[in-house]
Amino acid sequence: xxxxxxxxxxxxxxxxxxxxxxxxxxxxxxxxxxxxxxxxxxxxxxxxxxxxxxxxxxxxxxxxxxxxxxxxxxxxxxxxxxxxxxxxxxxxxxxxxxxxxxxxxxxxxxxxxxxxxxxxxxxxxxxxxxxxxxxxxxxxxxxxxxxxxxxxxxxxxxxxxxxxxxxxxxxxxxxxxxxxxxxxxxxxxxxxxxxxxxxxxxxxxxxxxxxxxxxxxxxxxxxxxxxxxxxxxxxxxxxxxxxxxxxxxxxxxxxxxxxxxxxxxxxxxxxxxxxxxxxxxxxxxxxxxxxxxxxxxxxxxxxxxxxxxxxxxxxxxxxxxxxxxxxxxxxxxxxxxxxxxxxxxxxxxxxxxxxxxxxxxxxxxxxxxxxxxxxxxxxxxxxxxxxxxxxxxxxxxxxxxxxxxxxxxxxxxxxxxxxxxxxxxxxxxxxxxxxxxxxxxxx
Numbered sequence: 001x002x003x004x005x006x007x008x009x010x011x012x013x014x015x016x017x018x019x020x021x022x023x024x025x026x027x028x029x030x031x032x033x034x035x036x037x038x039x040x041x042x043x044x045x046x047x048x049x050x051x052x053x054x055x056x057x058x059x060x061x062x063x064x065x066x067x068x069x070x071x072x073x074x075x076x077x078x079x080x081x082x083x084x085x086x087x088x089x090x091x092x093x094x095x096x097x098x099x100x101x102x103x104x105x106x107x108x109x110x111x112x113x114x115x116x117x118x119x120x121x122x123x124x125x126x127x128x129x130x131x132x133x134x135x136x137x138x139x140x141x142x143x144x145x146x147x148x149x150x151x152x153x154x155x156x157x158x159x160x161x162x163x164x165x166x167x168x169x170x171x172x173x174x175x176x177x178x179x180x181x182x183x184x185x186x187x188x189x190x191x192x193x194x195x196x197x198x199x200x201x202x203x204x205x206x207x208x209x210x211x212x213x214x215x216x217x218x219x220x221x222x223x224x225x226x227x228x229x230x231x232x233x234x235x236x237x238x239x240x241x242x243x244x245x246x247x248x249x250x251x252x253x254x255x256x257x258x259x260x261x262x263x264x265x266x267x268x269x270x271x272x273x274x275x276x277x278x279x280x281x282x283x284x285x286x287x288x289x290x291x292x293x294x295x296x297x298x299x300x301x302x303x304x305x306x307x308x309x310x311x312x313x314x315x316x317x318x319x320x321x322x323x324x325x326x327x328x329x330x331x332x333x334x335x336x337x338x339x340x341x342x343x344x345x346x347x348x349x350x351x352x353x354x355x356x357x358x359x360x361x362x363x364x365x366x367x368x369x370x371x372x373x374x375x376x377x378x379x380x381x382x383x384x385x386x387x388x389x390x391x392x393x394x395x396x397x398x399x400x401x402x403x404x405x406x407x408x409x410x411x412x413x414x415x416x417x418x419x420x421x422x423x424x425x426x427x428x429x430x431x432x433x434x435x436x437x438x439x440x441x442x443x
Contacts, residue, residue, distance in 0.1 A: 007032060007398075010076055010102075012039040012069065012093050013084035014049045016262060016338060017107065020390060021082055022049060026058040029398040037076035039064045044266035069093065073100045080105050087192055088185045091116035098129035105132045105397070109195040110415030112187030114423050114440040117416050121441060124412050132397070133415030137196045138203050138408040139392035141380045142363045146316075146327055147204050147406055149377065154367060156322030158205060162302045165197050165314035171334035172287060172307025173249050176221045176278035181285060183426070188285040190216070191422030194305060197314075198293075199410065199418040201301060204318075208417050211294040212424030213434040216286035220308045223281035231279070238275045239264065251275040256337040291425060292434075313361075324368040332359040413443065 009025055011018055018038075025033045035053075038061055040046050050060040064072035073081065073096075081097035083090050083106040091111045094104035110133045111117050120131055137143055149155065167175075167189075175193070180186040202208060219225060226233055234244045244250040253275040254260050263274035288306040295301070313330040365377040396409060420437040427435045 004032070006034040007080070008034055008036045008076070008078045009080055009082055010037040010039065010072060010078035011035065011082045011084060012066070013086075014038055014040040014042075014045045014262075015084065016259070018049065018084050019052065019258075020394070021084070022053060023056060024394040024398060026053055027056050028394065030058075033398050035061050036078055037062045037064060037072045039066060039069055039072050041066045042266045042269045042272075044269055045262055048261045048266075069096060070100065073097065073102060078102055083107065086179050086185050087112050087187060088116075091120050094131050095119055095123040098123045098127040098131070101127075101129070103130050103132070105134065106415070107134050108199070108415070108418070109187065109191050109422065110412070110419050112185075112191050112419070112422070113426075114420070117419050117423075118441050121412060121416065121443060131412045131415065133410040133412070133418075134393060134397070135196065135199050135203075135408075135410045135414070135418075136389035136393045137200055138389065138406075138410065139396065140360070140389035142327065142329065142360065142365065143200060143203075143389070144406055144408070145365060145377065145379050146325070149325060149365070149367070150204055150318070151206075154323060154369075155318055155320030155325045158297075158299050158318050158320045160300050160302075161201070161316065161318045163197060163201070163304070163314060163316040165194070165303075165305045165316075166309035166312065167193070167305070167307040168310065168312040168333050169249070169308045170336060171312060172309070173221065173278040174251070174334070174336040175285070175307060176280075176283055176287070177251055177276045177336070178274055179272075181276070181280075181283045183284040186285065187419075187422055188216075188426060189287070189305065189307060190214070190289055190291075190425040191419065194289070194303075195418040195422055197303070197305075198421040199414060201293075201295075202414065202417055203408070205295060205297060205299060207295040207297040207299065209293055209421050209424070209437050210296050211434050212291065212421055212428055212437055213293075214289060214291045214425035214428040216289040216425065216429050218283060218285070218287050220306075221278050221287050222283045223279055226279040233279055234277055236277055236280065237273055238277065249278050251336055259337055286429075289425065291421075293421060293424075322370055326364075326366045326368070328364045330361040330363075332361045416441065416443075 025035045038046055038049055046063040053060060080103040083093045087109055090106050094106055097104045180192055186192045223233055235241055238244045238250045239253050253264050291303040293301045312333050315328050318325040363379050365379055366374055368374040424435040424437040
């Protein structure tokens with residue numbers, strides 16, 4: 001029997017996140033996949049990516065600047081293009097990849113506003129190609145377990161739910177240091193980060209958002225807030241800044257070889273500064289949000305998040321006709337350099353444990369039946385980043401031959417519905433009114 005041909009992938013956007021995909025394609029799933037080209041605005045960054053490929057035992061692949069994207073597709077003939085650029089350009093490369101005959105695979109969020117979302121919807125219809133959105137949180141075992149419990153009917157018909165999802169200060173501050181700090185490039189935390197959470201609710205409840213109302217503000221980061229608290233502002237960036245030596249918010253870009261090569265050594269090409277002061281004066285996104293979301297199945301969620309917490313994780317409660325379900329998750333925290341996090345282990349005084357960034361420290365799911373005693377639901381702990389979701393997602397993405405009864409693979413409507421909640425939040429904050437989000441696009 002002839003060997004199945006390798007599926008061909010090209011990647012556009014070679015920032016820090018790209019390493020996960022290059023490793024998966026060239027090492028973990030090399031029997032079914034091959035990387036044929038990479039594309040970025042920055043040649044230094046692409047050269048470093050090729051160095052990393054060689055270190056992993058692979059071979060360098062052709063590099064193309066962003067202006068040569070069409071030529072890359074024509075010359076390397078990928079089956080699919082993986083889009084890892086800044087959020088505002090996801091639609092550009094997804095649409096063009098489909099027009100050139102490729103499927104598109106994009107990191108979340110799928111895009112940042114309704115016009116770009118409509119362009120992606122229309123491109124799918126016109127070309128017959130598909131967009132897949134990489135919602136890794138769907139694949140974490142504890143999130144799949146919640147879906148399983150709800151589908152089993154154990155809590156009955158869900159009327160209300162409440163989610164508090166908080167980012168620890170290293171994570172929240174990092175959104176304020178880089179391109180995410182500008183609403184026009186990221187859509188804000190509600191579009192870039194909270195899209196994970198909105199999609200989870202759609203996935204759990206098997207429904208779509210209908211109405212969004214939001215209040216939000218920048219209350220902690222930014223120059224004005226720092227000055228009001230009497231804190232010292234430390235200039236534009238942290239690199240070569242002696243005043244930032246002992247600042248807990250400082251980001252030491254040159255203390256990690258990978259981050260130095262990806263960003264500091266690449267600045268001369270495009271001027272992108274990765275370590276800007278999180279208390280700068282040009283931040284246009286919010287750092288706290290309070291929302292009400294109504295769904296097509298009549299359920300209503302209240303959602304709160306803020307980006308300067310002492311720990312990272314969330315609590316979500318579901319109120320149903322048969323029971324109440326609670327899930328409480330503490331994540332291992334965030335290191336902007338990508339290095340493992342050291343924490344003191346419970347019961348081991350003075351001893352440290354090493355945690356994978358975005359891993360799960362502990363999880364507890366409790367069901368409170370209406371007429372019975374509450375009980376804890378056992379959960380398998382996922383290993384790896386994003387609560388173990390990344391590992392399962394990559395397997396599903398690159399193998400794609402296993403039946404998934406939970407249907408975790410996300411398409412354009414899944415990605416689009418998560419985007420619409422973020423878009424609705426932005427529109428609601430601007431107008432002071434609720435927004436009917438399904439009216440914003442034509443599916």
